[in-house]
Amino acid sequence: MTDRGQRLELGILLFVANRALEQRAFDAVVADGITDITLSQARVAARIAPGGSRVSDLAAQARVTKQSAAFLVEQLEASGYVERVPDPTDGRARLVRLTSRADRLVRVANAEVERVLAEWADHVGEERLTQLHETLRDLREITDPWR
Amino acid sequence: MTDRGQRLELGILLFVANRALEQRAFDAVVADGITDITLSQARVAARIAPGGSRVSDLAAQARVTKQSAAFLVEQLEASGYVERVPDPTDGRARLVRLTSRADRLVRVANAEVERVLAEWADHVGEERLTQLHETLRDLREITDPWR
DNA sequence: CTAGTTAGACAGATTATCTGTCTAATATGG
DNA sequence: CCATATTAGACAGATAATCTGTCTAACTAG
Numbered sequence: 001m002t003d004r005g006q007r008l009e010l011g012i013l014l015f016v017a018n019r020a021l022e023q024r025a026f027d028a029v030v031a032d033g034i035t036d037i038t039l040s041q042a043r044v045a046a047r048i049a050p051g052g053s054r055v056s057d058l059a060a061q062a063r064v065t066k067q068s069a070a071f072l073v074e075q076l077e078a079s080g081y082v083e084r085v086p087d088p089t090d091g092r093a094r095l096v097r098l099t100s101r102a103d104r105l106v107r108v109a110n111a112e113v114e115r116v117l118a119e120w121a122d123h124v125g126e127e128r129l130t131q132l133h134e135t136l137r138d139l140r141e142i143t144d145p146w147r
Numbered sequence: 148m149t150d151r152g153q154r155l156e157l158g159i160l161l162f163v164a165n166r167a168l169e170q171r172a173f174d175a176v177v178a179d180g181i182t183d184i185t186l187s188q189a190r191v192a193a194r195i196a197p198g199g200s201r202v203s204d205l206a207a208q209a210r211v212t213k214q215s216a217a218f219l220v221e222q223l224e225a226s227g228y229v230e231r232v233p234d235p236t237d238g239r240a241r242l243v244r245l246t247s248r249a250d251r252l253v254r255v256a257n258a259e260v261e262r263v264l265a266e267w268a269d270h271v272g273e274e275r276l277t278q279l280h281e282t283l284r285d286l287r288e289i290t291d292p293w294r
Numbered sequence: 295c296t297a298g299t300t301a302g303a304c305a306g307a308t309t310a311t312c313t314g315t316c317t318a319a320t321a322t323g324g
Numbered sequence: 325c326c327a328t329a330t331t332a333g334a335c336a337g338a339t340a341a342t343c344t345g346t347c348t349a350a351c352t353a354g
Contacts, residue, residue, distance in 0.1 A: 008257055008260055008261075010168070010260075010264065010279075010280055010283070011165060011168045011169060011172070011193070011260065012193075012194070012208075013280065013283035013284060013286075013287060014161055014164050014165035014168065014283065015165050015169075016283075016287055016290055016291045017161050017283055017286055017287070017290055018158060018161035018162050018165055019210050020290035020291070021157070021158045021161065021290075022158060022162075023210070025158070038340075038341090040340075040341065040342095046158070046159075047159070054301075054302090055301075055302065056300080056301060056302075061159075063166050063170070064341085064342070064343090065342070065343060065344085066301080066302070067302090067303090067304095067342075067343070067344085068341065068342050068343075070302070070303075071340095071341075071342080072341080075340095087301090090300090090301075090350075090351070091301095091349080091350050091351075092300065092301040092302070092348095092349065092350045092351065093300090093301055093302075093350090094301085094302075110155055113155055113157075113158065114155075117157065119289065120286055120289070120290075123285065123286065123288070123289050124282050124285050124286060128278070128282045128285075129282070131275070131278055131279075131282065132157075132278075132279060132282045132283070133157055133160065135271050135275045135276070135278065135279045136157070136160035136161065136163075136164055136279070137160060138270065138271050138275075139160075139164055139267055139270065139271060140160060140163055140164070141270070142266065142267070142270050143163055143164055143167035143168075143267075144163045144167070185309075185310090187309075187310060187311095201332070201333090202332075202333065203331080203332060203333075211310085211311070211312090212311070212312060212313085213332080213333070214311075214312070214313085214333090214334090214335095215310065215311050215312075217333070217334075218309090218310070218311080219310080222309095234332090237319075237320070237331090237332075238318080238319050238320075238332095239318065239319045239320065239331065239332040239333070240319090240331090240332055240333075241332085241333075
């Protein structure tokens, strides 16, 4: 059974799992020879939508101020991983998009995430991992103001 | 069903849930009038074991270097939330312990976490929340080198 | 068309984090 | 018991990340 006292550790458990996944993906990227990106930059890059995202949205999703997000996007742009184009639907905004230079980065990171999830599935079973995912997806409805 | 593509978002989901919980707890502390602590400091403080923890252990659990952890502990000590005492079992080490000044902090944060978890249980059901917790606890065996 | 809001740029300061080095204490293997 | 290796944490210095506050241009709603 899971009593109240133990429940307080849920935050730690979420942190540990998230951090383990993130670190494995980032380490794989570095091991692949991609060393001109930091973990903070990668966190922002990982949140860029297929068609491009606004800095404000990235900031909201990464839970940092838009100034911080803009700073990281600036560096990603300098490294050539993203480009900023005017948003056709809003003259104030610019869309941040991944460039082709980011392809390898994305591929390597995703491959490692798949590998980690396979290990997780081995450990707790496919079904429980699926349940974990679905519960978190449902929780997002009340924990994430963005989307 | 949860296909492979969707699985890649698990990292984001873990992040969102963790961050939501952490932010709610921290906001509650600030709302209670406790403003002389930062989120980073609180993260370290939340990992101090009942009998005290070594800086090295806190660093490992918070996934930062021991220099970073030492820096945050130093500030927590200056604010009076923790004290450092020699570790009787190891002459090199010092144990970081919460002081009585931290009591209110801990109480307010824990109360808010309980509140958030009650909301989560309302949203996905007690059973699924319990499953979430148990799956994450099992995953910790392979994702957390510490403990 | 006016008032309010939003996107992002700019400036400046603070906070958090890292790498590298050092000393003292502990643990280990012969 | 001693030599060696490891560990805990302090110290120094540099860098990275983050924040608050302000400003302009562009959108939105009444």
